[in-house]
Amino acid sequence: MNSNGAVNRVEEMVQELAADSRLQGLWRNFLTAALADNKEKKQVEQLKDSLSLLFEEIGEQAFTAGLRAMAAKNPSLPVTDLLCTVIQVCGEIRRENEQTINNLRQMLPELATPIIRIWTDMLLVALIGNLDSHWAQNIAERLLDRVSAARAKVVLVDVTGVPMIDTAVGGFLIEMFSAIRFLGTDVILTGIKPEVAHTLVKLGVDFRMVTIARDLEDALRKGIAIVTGEKKKRRQLAWVMTGDKESESGEEIDI
Amino acid sequence: MLHKKVDENLDIDRVFDSPAEDFDVFIRIAREEDIAVARQMAKQLAQEAGFSLADVTKIATAVSELARNIYRYAKQGRIMIKKLLDDREGPYLEIIASDNGPGIAEIDLVMTRGYTTYERSLGIGLSGVKRLMDTFAIYSEVGRGTVVITGKRRRKF
Amino acid sequence: MKKLISKARVVPVICLGDFLLVPIQIDLDDRTVGLLQQQVLEEIESTRARAVILDVRMVDVIDSYISYTISETAAMARLMGCRTVLCGIQPPVALTLAQMGVMLQDIAVARDLEHALLIAGSQSGVG
Ligand SMILES: Nc1ncnc2c1ncn2[C@@H]1O[C@H](COP(=O)(O)OP(=O)(O)OP(=O)(O)O)[C@@H](O)[C@H]1O
Numbered sequence: 001m002n003s004n005g006a007v008n009r010v011e012e013m014v015q016e017l018a019a020d021s022r023l024q025g026l027w028r029n030f031l032t033a034a035l036a037d038n039k040e041k042k043q044v045e046q047l048k049d050s051l052s053l054l055f056e057e058i059g060e061q062a063f064t065a066g067l068r069a070m071a072a073k074n075p076s077l078p079v080t081d082l083l084c085t086v087i088q089v090c091g092e093i094r095r096e097n098e099q100t101i102n103n104l105r106q107m108l109p110e111l112a113t114p115i116i117r118i119w120t121d122m123l124l125v126a127l128i129g130n131l132d133s134h135w136a137q138n139i140a141e142r143l144l145d146r147v148s149a150a151r152a153k154v155v156l157v158d159v160t161g162v163p164m165i166d167t168a169v170g171g172f173l174i175e176m177f178s179a180i181r182f183l184g185t186d187v188i189l190t191g192i193k194p195e196v197a198h199t200l201v202k203l204g205v206d207f208r209m210v211t212i213a214r215d216l217e218d219a220l221r222k223g224i225a226i227v228t229g230e231k232k233k234r235r236q237l238a239w240v241m242t243g244d245k246e247s248e249s250g251e252e253i254d255i
Numbered sequence: 256m257l258h259k260k261v262d263e264n265l266d267i268d269r270v271f272d273s274p275a276e277d278f279d280v281f282i283r284i285a286r287e288e289d290i291a292v293a294r295q296m297a298k299q300l301a302q303e304a305g306f307s308l309a310d311v312t313k314i315a316t317a318v319s320e321l322a323r324n325i326y327r328y329a330k331q332g333r334i335m336i337k338k339l340l341d342d343r344e345g346p347y348l349e350i351i352a353s354d355n356g357p358g359i360a361e362i363d364l365v366m367t368r369g370y371t372t373y374e375r376s377l378g379i380g381l382s383g384v385k386r387l388m389d390t391f392a393i394y395s396e397v398g399r400g401t402v403v404i405t406g407k408r409r410r411k412f
Numbered sequence: 413m414k415k416l417i418s419k420a421r422v423v424p425v426i427c428l429g430d431f432l433l434v435p436i437q438i439d440l441d442d443r444t445v446g447l448l449q450q451q452v453l454e455e456i457e458s459t460r461a462r463a464v465i466l467d468v469r470m471v472d473v474i475d476s477y478i479s480y481t482i483s484e485t486a487a488m489a490r491l492m493g494c495r496t497v498l499c500g501i502q503p504p505v506a507l508t509l510a511q512m513g514v515m516l517q518d519i520a521v522a523r524d525l526e527h528a529l530l531i532a533g534s535q536s537g538v539g
């Protein structure tokens with residue numbers, strides 16, 4: 001059916017719908033794809049692209065006005081079919097957008113919560129925004145994987161960017177901290193504002209399992225002390241295990 | 256989240272007699288070894304459903320707790336797991352633990368952290384399952400048995 | 413004279429100076445956990461170890477019963493003058509234990525074997 005007649009009819013309509021050659025092109029793409037009998041993949045793509053572009057350029061209102069005018073002038077135009085196609089395409093565009101939003105949402109915590117190796121064997125994570133349950137679990141999982149892979153000795157957690165810590169958020173933090181402790185890594189917490197400290201005490205959330213630091217500088221100093229302290233102990237241990245065996249074996253003979 | 260208690264509509268015997276083909280995983284718990292089997296099968300199913308490794312571990316741990324309770328307190332029972340698909344929300348795993356054992360007289364009491372009637376235990380099994388999972392309901396009747404229904408949704412991000 | 417040898421050896425126990433290293437590689441079912449406890453305590457007695465290091469790198473689920481047994485073993489070991497260090501808890505297991513609210517009493521945790529030796533060897537009680 002897609003004869004020359006149909007092509008000419010499309011051309012006529014295009015001329016009436018727009019004066020601008022760019023808009024004419026968009027309408028032309030849209031109409032030829034929409035009126036094609038068997039829509040192949042290529043045409044569906046063309047339909048989607050031209051429709052989104054038309055919406056973007058002239059808006060939904062001008063688009064529907066154009067359709068109305070077309071229908072009035074060409075009674076033979078299959079308006080119902082055309083509308084059904086448009087609705088379908090709109091649905092697809094919406095789904096694609098939802099997918100994009102979901103993908104972005106997935107990236108958001110990553111972008112908002114970078115985990116930085118700030119010193120030898122030391123990671124820094126700055127929590128930002130209102131933590132909800134999914135977020136908190138996502139961050140906790142990522143942080144634990146990093147701590148484990150990097151064999152970090154200390155993690156500095158800065159909560160300056162967390163505006164409110166209620167029992168729920170306090171609970172997430174406690175869980176995350178004790179999980180880090182289960183890996184054998186120390187946690188240094190900093191950035192608790194006075195009003196947050198106030199609510200925490202009232203709610204009965206205490207962070208006993210972590211070291212608290214006044215500010216980031218203090219946290220860093222405490223962290224470095226832990227890292228170097230362990231290094232020293234490590235040297236002592238090596239010395240004990242290789243050099244100083246006599247007294248120990250003497251003890252064993254006694255018994 | 257409150258744990259649900261006795262539900263008039265839930266028939267413990269009917270749950271217990273659910274046909275195996277309704278589930279992706281169906282394990283009779285009667286011996287100690289069955290606990291490890293239930294744990295392993297739950298783990299595999301959760302992995303296939305695309306849960307994060309942490310959530311896979313949480314689900315396997317929850318199943319371990321429920322299976323052990325069955326073995327310990329009811330001697331035998333079933334663990335049944337179903338994967339429910341939902342376009343909008345993503346997959347959801349539902350775990351049903353059911354037994355025809357002695358039942359529980361005071362649900363609130365056994366849901367309390369640290370409460371136990373068993374000598375060598377922490378008493379954190381049921382409260383732990385509730386924390387690890389997204390939904391939790393327990394039904395029990397003395398002399399008839401116990402049903403725990405709990406589920407976890409795959410996190411979107 | 414031969415010392416007491418455990419009837420059921422479920423894990424290979426390695427002697428490292430004053431320390432006992434117990435790499436746990438089996439799937440921990442209930443019976444095994446019980447046997448493991450018994451074996452570890454017997455080995456502590458026969459070797460007079462100062463510390464026992466439980467390496468749980470290969471364990472993919474630690475539920476309340478297993479953590480209870482580990483804590484109990486540690487408490488018994490402490491009474492025998494031996495410290496317990498748990499090492500190599502995997503991140504998913506750590507998250508699960510934390511969410512369940514498990515606290516491992518009488519136990520120090522270490523990142524890896526080297527860290528575990530460090531803790532086992534240090535005089536002060538490290539948490
Ligand atoms: N299936 C069941 N049938 C009868 N009683 C049960 C059942 N499950 C649990 N209970 C009762 O509830 C109590 C609490 O169970 P829960 O799993 O929370 O702790 P536990 O089994 O005692 O210890 P843990 O699980 O920490 O090793 C048990 O001690 C038992 O009395």
Ligand SMILES: [Mg+2]
Binds near residue numbers: 320380381
């Ligand atoms: Mg239990």
